[in-house]
Amino acid sequence: MSGATFISTTIPYVNAKPHLGHALEYVQADAYARHRARQGDDVLFMSGSDENSLKNVLSAERLNISTRELVDTNVVYFERLIEHLDLRVDHFVRTSVDIDHIKGATEFWRRMEKSGDIYSKEYEGLYCVGCEQFYGEAELVEGKCPEHLTVPELVRERNYFFRLSRYQDALLEVIESGALAVWPASRMNEVTSFIRGGLADISISRSIERARGWGIPVPGDPGQVMYVWIDALTNYVNGLGFVRDAEGYHKYWENADRRVHAVGKGVIRFHAVYWPAMLLSARVPLPTDVVVHGYITLSGQKLSKSLGNVVDPAELVQQVGTDAVRYYLLADISPFLDGDFSEERMVSRYNSDLANGLGNLVSRVTSMVTRYRDGIVPEGGAVTEADTALVNQVAASTAEATAAMDRFDGREALARIWDLVRHTNAYIDGRAPWHLAKADDAASQEVLDTTLLHLVGAVRRLGWLISPFLPSASDAILGSLGESLKSVSVAEPWLDGLPGCGIEKAPAIFPRLELPVD
């Protein structure tokens, strides 16, 4: 146990601006990264951009600019989205720029070659530029690429091939033994049945002509560049300094407890079959988890540029704020299945859960401590059934949310956290502190003290619990209690250190949003 966790997003092509699907994967990976970090792991969260793609070359040609110019321009939108969504990305790989990546991909290729897994042969196939992938006739729909609905081009040239076929048994073994877990289980079934169906060797290079001279050269053959997926997959180790045998590589990959890839359902095969096989060939440890999310539809329709229904996540953040977007993506969209986006639903969940639920709870608690005890958290008195029930809910929500996150299920985690939000609100009404405050007998005052202490404890715990999902709100809540995340531990008794603390009436953490009227 090294206590280290590696988590990555896929690296998108930067031939266009990011859409909501990118945002989904980003926040899912970010929540997991923050979760593990909070559990005490040393976490490295990596993202990046896939720039060596023919798709980028063609987009640039259409715009009449250089490929370099295109990727340099577009990558900024992704970096900006990462900021807008408040992601704690530790390292961002640019595959056409980073020297570690370019050298690393080359070294990776050499290792596969050394294992005897690379050979060249004449090949002819139907290639979809949009997918950067060869298709068999049978996979086409009316002769067109099923993803892009364009006619693939017939390509014939000498290419290098990877002996994927050799790794069929080994891959089944790592997946079935659980060494490489694919989430959810249904996706794992897909992968194993695909492998059982037989693995053919795959083309891993293309002529420099077809690539328009863009891409990472194949070592020892200036006429060929690497197939974009081959260099792209190696970004995960290259971003850690694989080629330099860097300390980061040893720590966050080779010796890490968890090596996690968050991916979309469209690229499972690359991450759960090709990439592990490449790693086996290069004799590098495999990922431990591949977590597969679905796609986001918009009012039931697939996001597509031609339909003009692409939602710009950056714009969305500007309209409703980072918390609303993060919360919606994490709490409402299934982590594993396709989800539907609707602005109305996003606003509705924000208002009911964040503004009316948690936000209002923080307001009323801080307000009562300020009003009834001059902002000083009191010592508690005798504990009764209602207090114990609250304590139990704190423990249950904490345990359940933590366990859910270890299953990559942020939606479930948030649901269990909100059990505590509701329970705490109900606890307040059950105690009616405003009545206790008016009663001047000692007994009532003691109950009030106990109640306020427990409330502050619950709010503190909630602030801690939401930190992977809503980091800035978490800071705000803990800040209003004079706490920072670092000073709060799950291990310590949950009311420790609270009596005597000075707190202030918190400003609205989640101001209500108005539904867009149109």
Add this chain to the structure above:
RNA sequence: GGGGCGGUAGCUCAGCCGGUUAGAGCAGGGGACUCAUAAUCCCUGGGUCGCGGGUUCGAGUCCCGCCCGCCCUACCA
């Protein structure tokens, strides 16, 4: 064609190896309260659990067939 995953209250979903009157959140209806972001709390859910058979003392929960949606995979004519 083969395989997989879904089809549960208006909406989004829970329901593990079959077992008392099928659940949650939101929305809707009624009531209470005032600390709070007109927020909160309490009460309120007669849903053919896609359809039809079957196994069982008993089935959303297992078996068979069918319908619908999505996905993976392959082409037998």
